[in-house]
Amino acid sequence: MKSNVAARLGGWSARHRKTAICGWLLFVVAAVLIGGMVGQQSLTDGEDGVGDSGRAERIIDDAGITKPASEMVLVHSATVNGFRAALPDVMRAVRSSGRTTAPREPLVSRDRHDALVQFDMTGDPKTAGDRVVPVQKAVAAVRARHPEVRIEQFGDASGDHWFDQTLGKDFSRAELTAVPLALGILLVAFAALLAAVVPVVIAVTAFLAANGLLAVVSHGLHMDGSASSVMLLMGLAVGVDYCLFYLRREREERAAGRDRETALRIAAATSGRSVLVSGLTVMVAMAGMFFSGMLLFDGFAVATILVVLIAVLGSVTVLPALLSLLGDKVEFGRIPFLRRRRSTGRFWDAVLRPVLRRPGISAALAAGVLLVLAAPALGMHTEKLGIDQQVPRDTPLIQTYDHITAAFPGGPDPATVVLKAKDIEAPAVKSAIASFESAVRGDPEFGQSVRTRVYAGPDVAIVEVPLAGSGSDATSQHALKTLRAMVPGAFGRVAEAHVAGTLAFSDDWNDQLRGSIVPVFAFVLGVTFLLMLVSFRSLPIAATAIVLNLLSVGAAYGVMVAVFQHGWGASLVGTQGVGAIEAWLPLFVFVVLFGLSMDYHVFVVSRIREAYDRGVPTSRAVAEGIRSTAGAVTSAATIMVAVFAVFGTLSMQDFKQMGVGLAVAVLLDATVVRAVLLPSAMRLLGERNWYLPRWLGWLPNLSHGEEPAPPPPAAPAPVYAADLGQ
Known part of the structure; x- marks a missing residue:
């Protein structure tokens, strides 16, 4: 075997451990300092927008127009005297207060029980x-x-x-909780403090270095504010998992009686290869x-x-450099009550025995469970969630939003018509704006609280148009369609x-995603298939691998739709159904789950193939591979589920959906999938698992087992006195 x-990287690192460790530390420190x-x-x-709304926002950006941070105060009274x-x-x-512009003339509701006071904050809107x-x-004093x-x-x-x-504290709590959780799970897995600390460190x-480099990259490709949180989520999940698999294999070989160098070499050649x-x-899935x-x-x-x-x-x-340096001291800080005798595991024996005895029934039952869980995904509805959907309903901020929307539909979150002309002050443009304002005010599609506002910029103007409805319901959708139908006729000749606006942005996002989902899925499925084939x-x-991962993704989609769209069992995760899934999540969850699912698949199947290459029959190789990786897979999955579940506790609906969806899918x-479907499918296929057509015989034959030890140096030939010459 070549x-x-x-194996080469692990061998080099073990031989040059000081260089490897110091080089890593210098790299991390440099990346963090440069990024900071x-x-x-x-x-x-x-940059974030697409379609018609994206073009509107780019016009505003190009014109250098900064819309001030707007505020409003709702005054509600059951009596006229209290109101006045x-x-x-x-x-x-x-x-x-000295922090605002002069309030505009208040809007008064038809029943004269509500008034809306509108004003703008002075200064930079980003720091308002x-x-x-x-x-x-x-306002509180009043x-x-x-x-x-009621004044809100x-x-x-x-x-x-x-x-x-609120969210700053949320993310800080999530970040501070995820690391101790991972450490605690590793303590249980290794029953030794140092062995648990190494993968977390x-x-x-790795996350700190990546975050520093991301800051550098962001000067060429601007990042969404949540990119670092997503990076922490992924970095902690895969970083700990990779080290866990590597370290577990090295400890396993030492427990089997191998010397330090051999155990490390085998871990590098097997688990190290699986990590790569x-x-x-x-990474391909993410691409x-x-x-x-x-x-x-x-x-x-x-x-x-x-x-x-x-x-x-x-x-x-x-990691191999540290293991070479520490040797068996990696088990420093042993926890006696967590130490347990190594065995094949009674639990996994109990699971695998019926699965391998009746693989057809086991596969049908497991696939049936996943298909039932996936069924709600057929009715998935996505949209860019508004603030009233993102934030819990019992939050005072959202209760105020609902009160304003009820009294003045569309007021808190209006649509915007962005105009660009050679001369925004030209009589024809002004006349078109005035006619448009008049038409909007007279149309019930746009609610009683219609108030247009124009921000003048270089050849650009913005007209705000409140939409009737609650912001994302059928009434608002119809109002948006009406507005978009009116705009070309009103301004087509002059600007x-x-x-x-939020609703227009959501609609354009959904349209773009519907067009891009097929190429994304095709790329990920195609390249993943080729990687597994090679x-x-x-x-x-x-x-x-493709079929099993699709079943996992489908089940995750179904659970997300059931809980967050329909509200089934939503109270169990501290939320309520909001009628939709955040627009960016289905695509993101697909690529993340497809990539992460391959973690377990590659490690488990590599171990099965390793046994098969040693001459073990496929049926026994499947059982041996599952049993030997069960402990590591269980620990790795527990870490991923715990990390994702932490993000499911955040207040924002999109992160809650992402955290719960990913946690359920990994579980x-x-x-x-890995304990029932995979072994039963491989058992049914038998020797056909390893079928490769002749026309693909050119594919490289990669090793899945340990690398042969280098031969000892040849002993020098004996020297006899007769050979010494005269």
């Missing part, structure tokens, strides 16, 4: 959330003087302030996001590829016009 790349100095650049609205007394006080309080507290305190009147504030600045206060340093194949598969045609996914692709690549490099270089020289193995993949 030595594989992982250059800072991360974020996506603009124009409180409204002037609110106006005075807003003016006296930091300056809104004095305004909130002034509320205290008028307890019989909502807007860009107060929303940003809430997000900074490598995974965390698995990491390459994950599928480049086919979406959307910068958000391009950023996610770069972020995840970076962290997986660095985690793989750490696993096959610095370039596009419709933007790695295992088997058509059935490659095809089985199903590590249990139903």
